[in-house]
Every structure is written in C-alpha cells, then in structure tokens.
Amino acid sequence: MLMIDARIALKSLRATRVRTALTILGVVIGVASITTVFAIGEGAKESVRQQVNQLGHDILTIRSGKGTRDSSGELTGYNFWAALGSSTVSEYDLQKIQDMKQVKTASPIMAITGSVRTDEGGEPIKNTSIIATNSDFSKVAGLKVHSGDFLDPTADRNTVVLGSDLAVQMLGSDTAIGHTVWLRGQPFTVIGILSKYNIPTNLSDLYDYNRTAFVTMEAGKEFNQGVAQIQQINLRVNDQKNIKADAAAIHDTLLKNHDNEEDFVVLRPEETLTFTNAVLKVATQFSSALASVSLIVGGIGIMNIMLVSVTERTREIGIRKAVGATNAQILRQFLIESLAMSIIGGLLGTALAYLGAFIIGSFFHITPVITWAVFGLAMLVAVAVGVAFGIAPALKAAKKDPIEALRIVQ
Amino acid sequence: MKPVIEIYNLSKMFGIGDATTVALDNITLRIDKGEFVCIMGPSGSGKTSLLNIIGLLDAPTRGEYYLEEKPVAELSQRRRAKYRRDRIGMIFQNFNLLAGANVIENVALPLTYKGMLHTKRLKQASKLLETFGLQEREYYMPYQLSGGQLQRVAIARALVSKPAILLADEPTGSLDSKSSEIIMSELSEIHRKGNTIIMVTHNPEVALYADRIIQMVDGRIASDTKEPIKEPDPDRKRPLNSYRRAAEAVAKMLERKPDAQKPAKSRKKGAKK
Numbered sequence: 001m002l003m004i005d006a007r008i009a010l011k012s013l014r015a016t017r018v019r020t021a022l023t024i025l026g027v028v029i030g031v032a033s034i035t036t037v038f039a040i041g042e043g044a045k046e047s048v049r050q051q052v053n054q055l056g057h058d059i060l061t062i063r064s065g066k067g068t069r070d071s072s073g074e075l076t077g078y079n080f081w082a083a084l085g086s087s088t089v090s091e092y093d094l095q096k097i098q099d100m101k102q103v104k105t106a107s108p109i110m111a112i113t114g115s116v117r118t119d120e121g122g123e124p125i126k127n128t129s130i131i132a133t134n135s136d137f138s139k140v141a142g143l144k145v146h147s148g149d150f151l152d153p154t155a156d157r158n159t160v161v162l163g164s165d166l167a168v169q170m171l172g173s174d175t176a177i178g179h180t181v182w183l184r185g186q187p188f189t190v191i192g193i194l195s196k197y198n199i200p201t202n203l204s205d206l207y208d209y210n211r212t213a214f215v216t217m218e219a220g221k222e223f224n225q226g227v228a229q230i231q232q233i234n235l236r237v238n239d240q241k242n243i244k245a246d247a248a249a250i251h252d253t254l255l256k257n258h259d260n261e262e263d264f265v266v267l268r269p270e271e272t273l274t275f276t277n278a279v280l281k282v283a284t285q286f287s288s289a290l291a292s293v294s295l296i297v298g299g300i301g302i303m304n305i306m307l308v309s310v311t312e313r314t315r316e317i318g319i320r321k322a323v324g325a326t327n328a329q330i331l332r333q334f335l336i337e338s339l340a341m342s343i344i345g346g347l348l349g350t351a352l353a354y355l356g357a358f359i360i361g362s363f364f365h366i367t368p369v370i371t372w373a374v375f376g377l378a379m380l381v382a383v384a385v386g387v388a389f390g391i392a393p394a395l396k397a398a399k400k401d402p403i404e405a406l407r408i409v410q
Numbered sequence: 411m412k413p414v415i416e417i418y419n420l421s422k423m424f425g426i427g428d429a430t431t432v433a434l435d436n437i438t439l440r441i442d443k444g445e446f447v448c449i450m451g452p453s454g455s456g457k458t459s460l461l462n463i464i465g466l467l468d469a470p471t472r473g474e475y476y477l478e479e480k481p482v483a484e485l486s487q488r489r490r491a492k493y494r495r496d497r498i499g500m501i502f503q504n505f506n507l508l509a510g511a512n513v514i515e516n517v518a519l520p521l522t523y524k525g526m527l528h529t530k531r532l533k534q535a536s537k538l539l540e541t542f543g544l545q546e547r548e549y550y551m552p553y554q555l556s557g558g559q560l561q562r563v564a565i566a567r568a569l570v571s572k573p574a575i576l577l578a579d580e581p582t583g584s585l586d587s588k589s590s591e592i593i594m595s596e597l598s599e600i601h602r603k604g605n606t607i608i609m610v611t612h613n614p615e616v617a618l619y620a621d622r623i624i625q626m627v628d629g630r631i632a633s634d635t636k637e638p639i640k641e642p643d644p645d646r647k648r649p650l651n652s653y654r655r656a657a658e659a660v661a662k663m664l665e666r667k668p669d670a671q672k673p674a675k676s677r678k679k680g681a682k683k
Binding site for chain 2: 004007008011012015315316318319320321322323324325326327328329402403406
C-alpha cells in the first residue's frame with residue numbers, strides 16, 4: 001500500500017517539476033550548510049588528533065596564563081586570554097626546565113614581528129613569520145632538515161633556517177644554502193632549509209612552519225632590544241608513561257621561579273587537544289545554529305508549496321475520495337510528497353556538503369570528515385523537516401469534505 | 411427483490427439559522443436490486459443532494475439510510491470510503507477525471523485504493539476499456555478525448571471495481587444527442603447485466619431508458635412510477651440514538667438482575683404465576 005501511495009506522490013511531484021526542484025533546493029541548501037559545518041568541525045578535530053599523534057605523547061607545552069585543575073589533576077579551566085598579554089615565561093624558566101632530569105629536550109618559541117626580504121631594499125615577502133628558538137626545536141617540533149643544518153649552538157648569530165615554501169619563494173630552490181636574506185633589515189646567511197611540514201596545525205598553532213624563518217635566541221633578543229619574550233616552551237620528557245607526574249614536577253619547579261604566583265600553565269598533549277576541541281565545539285555549535293536557520297527556511301518552503309498544492313488539487317482530492325480513497329490514504333499521499341522532497345533534498349544536500357566541505361577545507365588544510373553519524377543525522381533532520389512541515393498540509397488535504405472538494409471549479 | 415437502498419424520513423438542510431435551505435424534505439424511498447431508477451425534477455429540487463447522500467459523499471441532516479440493509483449512520487469514515495470504492499460507482503456530469511493521469515490510469519484509480527498491484531490493475535482497466543471500444547485511447551490524456559469518450563472513460567472507472575450500484579448525475583448533461591444515445595445504451599447494457607442504476611437527469615428522452623421514474627419538486631418526491639412505501643418495517647433493527655441505546659441497556663440490565671440471582675427453575679415458576 002505504501003508503495004502505491006509513494007508512486008502516486010512521486011507522479012504528482014513529477015507533474016510540477018520546476019516547483020518541486022526549487023522546493024528541494026531549499027532543503028538542499030539547509031542540509032548542505034549544516035552538514036558542511038559538521039564535516040569541517042569533525043575534520044578539524046580529526047586533524048588536531050592526528051597532530052597530537054604525530055607530534056608524540058611525550059610533549060609538554062608551557063604557556064603564560066593561569067590554569068585551574070581539580071583534585072585529580074585534570075584541567076578544568078585555562079585563562080588563555082593571558083597568553084595574549086606580555087608573556088610570563090622566561091629564559092630562566094627554560095634553563096631550570098632543561099636542568100631537570102625528567103626532561104629530554106626543551107625549546108622556546110619567541111615570535112618576532114618583522115619583514116623578510118630577499119634583497120636589502122626589496123619588497124617584504126608576505127605571509128611570513130620569524131621565530132627565534134634554540135637548536136633543539138627541530139627535535140621538539142618534529143621538523144626535518146632538507147638541506148644544510150638546523151640552528152646549532154655554535155652557529156653564528158646571523159644565521160637563519162628557512163621553511164620549505166619560503167625558501168622556494170625567496171631563493172627559487174629548496175637547496176640554496178649560503179645565500180643571504182634580510183630579516184628586519186639585517187643580513188642573515190641561510191644555513192638550512194626544512195623539508196615540507198605536512199601536519200596542518202602545529203605546537204604553536206599560529207605559525208605555518210613552511211613559511212617561517214627560524215633564527216637563534218641571540219638574534220631574536222637583539223631584535224627585541226635585548227629582551228627574550230618567550231610565548232611558550234615546548235619540551236619532550238624522557239618517559240611518556242610518567243608524563244602526568246613529570247608535568248606536576250615541572251609545574252612545581254616553575255612555581256618556585258614565579259614566587260608561587262601561578263601565572264603559567266603546563267599542558268599535556270591531550271589538554272592542548274581539549275582546548276582546541278572546546279573552541280571547535282563552540283564554533284561548530286554556533287555555525288550549525290546559523291545553518292539550521294536555512295534548514296527551517298527550507299522546511300517552510302516545503303510547507304508553503306504543499307499548502308499551495310493542496311489548494312490547487314482540491315478537486316483531485318475530491319475525485320480520489322469519491323472513488324474510494326480513505327482519509328488516511330490522502331494523508332499518506334501528501335505526506336509522502338513532502339517527505340520525498342525532504343529526503344531527496346537531504347541526499348543531494350549531503351553530497352553538496354561533501355563537495356563544499358572539501359573546497360572550504362582545502363583553504364584551511366583540513367580534510368572534511370563525513371561520518372555515518374553525520375550523514376545519519378543529516379537524513380534524520382531532513383526526514384523530521386519533511387514530517388514537521390508536511391503534516392499540516394497533509395492533514396488539511398485528508399480532512400477535505402469530498403462533496404465540497406468536487407464543487408470547486410478549477 | 412432485496413432492497414439495496416432504503417431511506418426513511420430523510421432531510422438535508424444547508425446553512426444555519428434564517429439562512430437555512432431545505433434541500434431534501436422528509437424523503438422516504440426504497441430501491442431494489444436491479445432497478446434502473448431515474449430521478450427527475452427542476453433545478454434545485456434536491457436530485458443531486460439525494461444522489462450524493464446515496465453515494466455516501468454527503469451525510470443527511472436527519473433521517474435514516476440503509477445501504478444494502480446496513481445503517482449508514484453507524485459507518486465510520488473509513489468504512490464509507492470502502493463502500494464508495496467497492497460497492498458504488500459514481501458518474502458525474504463533468505466526468506471528474508484526473509487531468510494529470512491518462513485514460514487507463516483514470517479507469518484503474520479505484521483499484522489503486524484497493525491495494526491492487528500496478529500491472530494487475532492496468533490489465534483489468536484495459537480489459538474494461540476494450541468493452542467500451544476505447545482500447546486504442548488507453549494512453550491518451552483526458553484533454554485529447556471528446557465529451558462522449560470522456561464519459562465512457564468515467565463509466566469504465568465507475569464499473570472497474572464491479573460495484574453493485576451505479577449512480578449517475580446527469581451523465582448526458584454535457585453531451586450532444588448522438589453521444590447521449592451511446593452513453594445511454596451503454597448504461598442500459600450495464601443494467602441488463604444486473605446492476606442497480608440510479609440516474610439523475612433533466613432530459614425526458616434519457617429518462618425513457620429507466621424502468622422507474624421519480625419526480626422531485628422542492629426537495630420532496632412528487633411522483634413515483636412505483637408504489638412508494640409508507641413506513642419502515644417495524645421488525646428491522648434500526649440505529650438507535652445514544653440516549654435510547656443507553657436507556658435500553660439499563661432496561662436490559664434491570665431485567666437480567668433477577669436472572670443472575672435466582673436459579674433457572676424458580677424463575678420459570680415465577681413466570682407462570
């Protein structure tokens with residue numbers, strides 16, 4: 001019986017192709033926008049997860065800003081706005097940490113604002129960053145050197161290591177060691193060029209390592225009037241199994257340095273993930289709330305067109321009832337029409353979302369993830385929209401008095 | 411002959427208060443199986459209202475209606491729809507075909523609501539269309555047919571579920587005389603096969619095909635070529651209104667009370683006294 005009703009419904013939809021297509025388009029846009037948001041959100045979460053996996057589970061990050069922990073040592077809050085102010089993490093902290101026996105290697109990140117030029121008087125290269133750090137950074141951050149060497153303790157102060165993309169743009173090659181480039185108007189000799197860094201996000205989030213010039217801390221300090229301004233310290237511990245205890249020990253050491261003023265936080269790998277995920281979650285929820293508005297509009301489109309359809313087809317309803325259609329059969333016919341539109345819209349919307357998410361994702365180096373759960377949710381929402389916005393017109397159709405309906409002149 | 415339709419003191423009013431129009435005024439009528447009845451009368455005499463009530467498309471304001479000896483007032487909407495589908499075929503003056511469906515789909519429409527499979531119902535419709543000489547027009551759309559052909563399609567649709575009763579509302583009303591003749595001979599043929607036909611018409615020539623003519627004026631039966639029945643059979647089971655039903659139920663309970671308490675023998679004795 002349902003098949004017969006479905007056949008009648010689809011035939012009616014085919015009879016008004018343009019109108020049906022436009023109504024479906026409304027649902028497509030709604031479902032597509034919601035699914036895109038979810039796909040990008042899931043993709044971002046996944047890439048953060050991958051990043052932690054790739055960077056390793058033995059990494060600790062120290063940033064300024066107070067973190068609060070519960071009795072079991074789990075992070076419950078972090079005032080990350082503090083990280084935007086002047087940093088509380090110092091070179092002395094770094095030195096103390098390096099001296100600890102649990103710490104295998106540690107390195108700072110000091111971001112420097114300034115121009116990068118190929119020639120002394122040339123145009124500054126766009127979208128670049130300068131990071132001052134120590135020789136261990138390549139080990140801590142998992143960077144690989146393509147040609148030459150990374151910064152080393154004996155290196156001359158005015159040496160630089162370039163990210164892969166930056167080297168190619170400035171020097172036309174990723175093997176051009178020995179050239180001179182100009183950072184903040186100072187000449188620096190290129191001693192190393194990195195391999196392409198393929199992890200979309202990294203320890204310091206804000207910087208694209210492929211477009212970064214790495215200099216020594218001495219050079220960095222000179223750029224900053226002799227003061228080290230360390231945004232964060234990354235370190236690897238010897239034994240990742242004890243990382244929680246190690247983090248606590250490092251925290252205690254730093255607390256002594258900071259006169260018991262807790263103006264820093266030691267973050268474990270999964271905790272950096274927690275924060276990114278929390279931010280992503282809020283972003284996803286906010287965007288999906290906005291996107292769901294378009295789905296509601298799509299649903300209203302269905303309702304609108306179904307109401308018009310019921311009015312237009314009053315006589316048809318009368319005829320169908322006169323030859324024996326029950327109220328339930330008429331209800332089913334119209335409900336299936338709205339459901340068919342919403343389900344087709346849902347399927348097309350998901351397909352479009354996948355395409356859209358790939359295009360958007362390619363700008364942010366995120367591979368969108370459409371899980372079965374996201375697909376299922378999208379279809380569920382589409383069906384819910386079909387029923388919610390289709391039931392009123394279908395009831396209106398089913399309740400039509402046959403004799404009144406047959407009197408309508410069309 | 412078995413009665414197919416029995417109507418007692420049936421009235422139909424439209425509107426409320428001062429604006430009430432009486433369409434049918436206290437009509438009593440019985441139509442037996444196999445009759446070909448023609449209902450005539452001027453416009454507004456209530457012919458179509460009566461036909462719509464008989465066809466279960468409309469409900470009376472007052473009175474009783476038994477269809478194949480079942481009280482219609484007790485039928486649910488769903489049962490009424492099933493009666494329309496299985497037992498009654500309707501033919502309208504303006505054909506009432508679905509404009510978006512072709513001839514064969516229109517004819518098969520009642521079978522759709524029976525849940526019959528697509529191919530099976532098209533086969534059945536096709537067979538019927540053949541008897542009406544419309545087999546070559548099966549896949550034509552309604553707008554491609556003449557009035558006479560459309561009415562034959564409509565008759566085929568009315569007959570496709572093999573109904574016992576055929577109701578025709580001015581079936582020749584929008585046809586020329588030649589097409590009218592064809593339609594009427596088709597209806598006569600159907601009547602000869604044993605169907606009950608009730609037809610509403612203005613046209614005295616068309617009325618000649620019927621074997622019983624009822625004249626209506628102002629919502630009443632003015633004349634009937636068959637002796638009209640006066641009162642319902644007092645023995646038959648009639649639908650009761652809820653008050654009477656409740657009263658009777660209470661009476662029954664009171665009657666039964668001693669039955670439950672006393673043994674059967676003593677009750678018999680008591681009865682003899």
